[in-house]
Amino acid sequence: FVCLLFSFSILKLDPPVGPYLIRAFSLPARAWCQAAAQKLSGGIGSKLCGTSARVFGEGGSGRPNVACKQSLYESSPHRGTNPQMSPMLLLLDLLPALDGDAKTMTFLQEVVDILMAYIVESFDRETKVIDFHYPNELLQMNNWELQGEPASLDDILISCRATLKYAIKTAHPRYFNQLSTGLDMVGLAADWLTSTANTNMFTYEVAPVFVLLEYVTLKKMREIVGWPEGRGDGIFSPGGAISNMYAMLLARFKMFPEVKEKGMSSVPRLVAFTSEHSHFSIKKGAAALGIGTESVICIKVDQSGKMIPADLERRILEAKQKGFFLFFGSRTGGNTGEGALEPLFAITEVCKKYSVWMPVDVSETLFLLMSRRHKWKLDGVDRANSVTWNPHKMMSVPLQCSALLVREEGLMQNCNQMHACYLFQQDKHYDLSYDTGDKALQCGRHVDIFKLWLMWRAKGTIGFEAQIDKCLELSEYLYNKIKDREGYEMVFDGKPQHTNVCFWYLPPGIRYMQDKEERKKHLSKVAPVIKARMMEYGTTMVSYQPQGDKVNFFRMVISNPAATFEDIDFLIEEIERLGQDL
Amino acid sequence: FVCLLFSFSILKLDPPVGPYLIRAFSLPARAWCQAAAQKLSGGIGSKLCGTSARVFGEGGSGRPNVACKQSLYESSPHRGTNPQMSPMLLLLDLLPALDGDAKTMTFLQEVVDILMAYIVESFDRETKVIDFHYPNELLQMNNWELQGEPASLDDILISCRATLKYAIKTAHPRYFNQLSTGLDMVGLAADWLTSTANTNMFTYEVAPVFVLLEYVTLKKMREIVGWPEGRGDGIFSPGGAISNMYAMLLARFKMFPEVKEKGMSSVPRLVAFTSEHSHFSIKKGAAALGIGTESVICIKVDQSGKMIPADLERRILEAKQKGFFLFFGSRTGGNTGEGALEPLFAITEVCKKYSVWMPVDVSETLFLLMSRRHKWKLDGVDRANSVTWNPHKMMSVPLQCSALLVREEGLMQNCNQMHACYLFQQDKHYDLSYDTGDKALQCGRHVDIFKLWLMWRAKGTIGFEAQIDKCLELSEYLYNKIKDREGYEMVFDGKPQHTNVCFWYLPPGIRYMQDKEERKKHLSKVAPVIKARMMEYGTTMVSYQPQGDKVNFFRMVISNPAATFEDIDFLIEEIERLGQDL
Incomplete structure (x- = not known):
């Protein structure tokens, strides 16, 4: 065996190893395979390397057959008739190793079996949402440390299982914690494909199909927003905070294009307006962009959480008097807290009147436009x-998938382009308008489009419509269930317009407390304790938060496509079960 | 069938559908299933919905057995004995549908079979790196448009195949285009797991294992950088450009913490220094952060592409005289162009002398520290x-995976935190130092850690060492092969210190041209034409670019772990074959 001949040589020789040894890297048994095997089995490395080479053969079915049936994973719930891996195989035995095809497929199939078992389990209400452990405990429960020597592929499978054992089952029908709940099977398949294609969005050259799909999908999204013929621009970015940062960047550049070269010292003091309940990314963006958080003016909201247009106008006039330049009036759409849908027309009118750039952060709610029943909520x-x-x-597209849509064409390109000559050569042989990467703040950019595109195909627009309608029905169901129920109080006035339902649960012990301050103090501790107990039992998860003078309340955001009315019932029962003694 | 009872009702009824109908969403046959089936088969929707429910049964193996063998995908190269899907199944038949387990596994297995076939094919030198088509052609070659109605899962599989057919095979041993080449099988498996876990890095609450793995891995990375006991801080970000933007943000905040609240108007004019060959992300960052590209001072490089410390000092003194504040001195490490490794000690001395914050963008080269043979190149x-x-x-970790490591603890947190109360509650039941999300510019953050962590386990540090050593050997091999070969000229002086080899190929027709300008003019067109031909033949891909007064040259960056000496030989032969008539 080659393995025997080379033992340790590549790693131990100080002078550069020649081409001869390097060529050995394309052979199935390599030097550090031995090092690892020796570590694993106490000195019988060469034998094991040999074993790994013998163990595989091709079956008639196109699937590898494996003679050796020893495995640490007999207990895999979804093993079935799968072939099993030799326990001593290493990553280097897989592709691009010359005879790596069968071993690679066997290994990947083992992983897929683990994942499928996890998926099926995740949707099963009998399983826990989380097997919770405190950080220090979890650090001790497994050997997570990185080593100098390679682990066997069997060990890699153990690591996969351990990772999933302690992970949150975000697909679980009773997982309601913040957003990004649920797991769509076509979205997942698309993400697996995306990983397999492993490319970069910067140019058509390296991502032809994905660039076209981004083009097709962004156009469709702009049509849904209501821009004529879907005209405009856009980009997929790594999350809503970055999309909002792009929006702010564009607003500034639109007013003062010289800021790109000359910086903030060349422009007057800028101020941005946003709802006092807007997402914190507006302030993060302002800090990063050199505008400063103090230049973000927070507009008051009413009892239902909506921005008050009159207060916006008042603050705008105040800022103008001080000689500040108004450049950005972010409007949220239920992104935090109460899920209020703001009086968009009134706000737009004010912004227009004072020439304030008007981006809309509807990162959660834009989806409403896909519902014939609810689209009116985003009129304007x-x-x-x-x-x-x-x-x-x-x-419910797998994380990450966020887009910024821009009405004005060409603005993003002008704002962000730097003409990197090693990527965006101007003498390429195809239509360069498809090299969209120079619009981005990023250089390398992950392919986030395919999962959205494939899900859209699999659901159709009407499928998304059914999904949003269902989430809103569930929210309404929850609201109706608790609004007059003993022990519950709603945080905001009126029926929620989106899928956020914010409420307090008052355990019997504090329900009739007279002292308001005392009651508030007690109440503030209820949600955190119930949440902690939920996680320890692993039965469900829901978010809580304080907001302004409102102490900790539960914020239920229904976005999980697996949830049913019974899961809502379960949540309420569970809150009462875990909280009644508080 | 439920399907018959509800046909179209959910979508067509204007008044809100009651809980009764909504409950139907957890049943296997739903209203828009019919809509789709009708579209697909001309009105026999209900029959097909029924078929899809009948078609699956559980086999004894734990794998689903399927009675119906009809499929559009008989030709799948890796079908083997897999069960096949009914052609009319829809996404809604899969999980969370009540009886969706078996159908889900069958569907995902079909996808995995397609992916496995693609993977095996990708490593096969007989297949094309790319099946190239011009954008307008490719737009016509398939129906990429998004529709109102759902497509069948069979159609989804067709879409997957079409997408892969026209994708770049980035795993192909002869794919040398820029970086992000190659496909690591454990990295891929880890990415599949990451997608399946589908969570968010913002808190320990929703990503317990991944947060710990980030903690463990960042510490290990800092140890490799050489910081005592791996102390410091860090974060994974969506790419090197964003990591560099973080670095700039931290530098500014370190000098002027008030900038966070008060913005750039509160600080003196800042200037940043970087190599004239540094990555364009430094300028993108400066533009975004309100510093302005004109405040990025480009330091001259020598003939081998290294920043000249004396020029740095000169430009620093100049800026000081003008009263500018020096805050940032980016040093690259082979990120663009020639892959020069800079005189780090000399540059650090200059930066120290003038109190300039000194980030190092070694996004490509830091890896050298893992090689005992090459780590000296990054001394300092x-x-x-x-x-x-x-x-x-x-x-070769699958895209995206980028980290910023920071020597000073606590700085990132102070710079970026906004205390969003709906995520980072201070009364949680676990150690809050593991809620690392408020350090980030992002809110939602994709899990990029697991693939790196799992690959590290599977390779061991010595495996990464072998990988970097091999890439450098291959680069040296290429350099030695062409440096004196007829028709080749090296772009930069001396042997490359990293894996970038930059060269011109001169077709016989221009090899002896006397007129220098004429020769240059001709030469500038050679690389683009050869590259276009490579793509049209699909045989290999390598990058080209101009730089300053140097016309288009080939920039070979060897990072593909599947590449061998023979592939380097092939590249050279191919360049000559495709370019000799030019």
Whole structure:
């Protein structure tokens, strides 16, 4: 065996190894295979390397057959008739190793079996949402440390199982924690394909299909926003916070294109307006972009959480008097807290009157436009200059998938382009308008489009419509269930317009407390304890938070396509079970 | 069948559908299933919905057995004995549908079979790297448009095949285009697991294992950089450009913490220094952060592409005289062009002397530290204030995987935190230092850690060492092969210190041209034409670019772990075959 001849040589020789040894890297048994095998079995490395080479053969079915049936994973719930791997195989035995095909397929199939078992389990209400352990405990429960020497592929499978054992089952029908709940099977398949294609969005050259799909999908999304013929621009970015940062960047550049070269010192003091309940990414963006968080003016909201247009106008006039330049009026659409849908027309009018760039952060809610029943709630969204839309939220596209849509064509390109000559050569042989990467802040850019595109195909627009309608029905069901129920109080006035339902649960012990301050103090501790107990039991998960003078309340955001009415019932029962003694 | 009872009802009824209908969503046959089936088969929707429910049964093996053998995909190269799907199944028949387990596994298995076939094919030198088509052609070659109605799962599989058919085979041993080449089988498996876990890095609450793995891995990476006991901080970000933007953000905040609240108007004019050959992301970052590209001062490089410390000092003194504030001195490490490794010690000395924050963008090259043979090339890297390291480049971790490592603890948190109360509640029941999300610019953050961690386990540090050593051997082999070969000229002086080999190929027709300008003019067209031909033949791909006064040259960056000496030989033969008539 080659393995015997080379033992340790590559790693131990100080002078550079020649081409001869290097060529050995394409052979199935390599030097560090031995090192690892020796570590694993106490000195019988060469024998094991030999074993790994013998163990595989091709069956008639196109699937590898394996003679050796020893495995540490007999207990895999979805083994079936799968072939099993030799326990001593290493990564180097897989492709691109010359005879690596069968071993690779066997290994990947083992992984897929683990994943499938996990998926099936995740949707099963009898299993826990989480097998919770405190960080220090979890650090001790497995050997997570990285080593100098390679682990066997069997050990890799153990690591996969351990990782999933302690992971949150985000697909679980009773997982309601923040957004990004649920797991769509076509979205998942698409993400697996994306990983397999392993490319980069910067040019058509390296991602022809994905660039076209981004083009097709962005156009479709702009049509849904209501821009004529889907005209405009857009980009997929790594999340809503970055999309919002792009929006702010574009607003600034639109007003003062010289800022790109000359920086903030060349422009007047800029101020941005946003709802006091807007997402924190607006402030993060302002800090990063050199605008400063103090220049983000927070507009008051009413009892239902909606921005008050009159307060916006008042603050705008105040800022103008001080000589500040108004450049950005972010409007949220239920992104945090109460899920209020704001009076868009009134706000747009104010922004227009004072020439304030008007992006809309509807990262969660834009999805409503796909529902014939609910689209009226976003009437006027087409008047926005840009729109942040996160398909990885309500649409349940696997994370990450966020887009910024921009009404004005060419603006993104002008704002961000740097003409890197090693990527965006101007003498390529194809239509260079498809090299979209120079619009981005990023250089390498992950392919986030395929999962959205494939899910859209598999569901159709009407499938997304059914999904959003269902989530809203579930929210309404929850609201109706608890609004007059003993022990519950709603945090905001009126029926929620989106899928956020914010409420307090008052255990019997504090329900009739007279002292308001005392009651508030107690109440603030209820949600955290119930949540902690939920996680320890692993039965369900729901978010809680304080907001302004409102102490910790549960914020239920229904986005999980697997959830049913019974799961809502379960949540309420569970809150009561875990909280009644508090 | 439920399907018959509800036909179209959910979608066509204008008044809100009641809980009764919504409950139907958890049943296997749903209203829009019919809509789709009708579209697909001309009105026999209900029959097909029934068929899809009948078609599956459980076999004894734990794998689903399927009675119906009809399929459009008989030709799948890796079908084997797999069960086949009914052609009319829809996404809604899969999980979370009540009886969706078997159908889900069958569907995902079909997808995996397609992916496995693609993987095996990708490593096969007999297949094309790319089946190239011009954008307009490719748009016509398939129906990529998004529809109102759902497609069948069979159609989804067709879409997967079509997407892969026209994708770049980035795993192909002869794919040398820029970085992000190669496909690591454990990295891929890890990415599949990551997609399946589908969670978010913002808190321990929703990503317990991944947060710990980030903690373990970042510490290990900092140890490799050489910081005592791996102390410091860090974060995984969506790519090197964003990591570099973080570095700039930290540098500014370190000098002027008030910039976060008060913006750039509160600080003096800042200037940043970087090599004239540094990555364009430094300028993108400066533009975004309100510093402005004109405040990025480009330092001259020598003939081998290295930044000249004396020029750095000169430009620093100049800027000081003008009263500018020096805050950032980016040093590259072979990220663009020639792959020069800079005189780090000399540069650090200059930066130290003038109190310039010194981040190092070694996104490609940091990997060298893992090689006992090559680590000397980065001597002094531990003196940097921050380090950008992209495992998705030379280490072949699937895209995206980039980290910023920071020497000073707590700085990132202070710089970026906004205390969003709906995520980072301070009364949680576990150690809150593991809620690392508020350090990030992002809110939702994709899990990029698991693929790196799992690959590291599977390779061991010595496996990465072998990989980097091999890439450098291959580069040296290429360099030695062409440096004196007729028709070749090297772009930069001396043997490359990293894996970039930059060269011109001169077709016989221009080899002896006397007129230098004429020769240059001709030469500039050679690489683009050869590259276009490579893509049209689909045999290999390599990057080209101009740089300053140097006309288009080939920039070979060897990072593909599947490449061998023969593939280098092939590249040279191919360049000559395709370019000799030019």
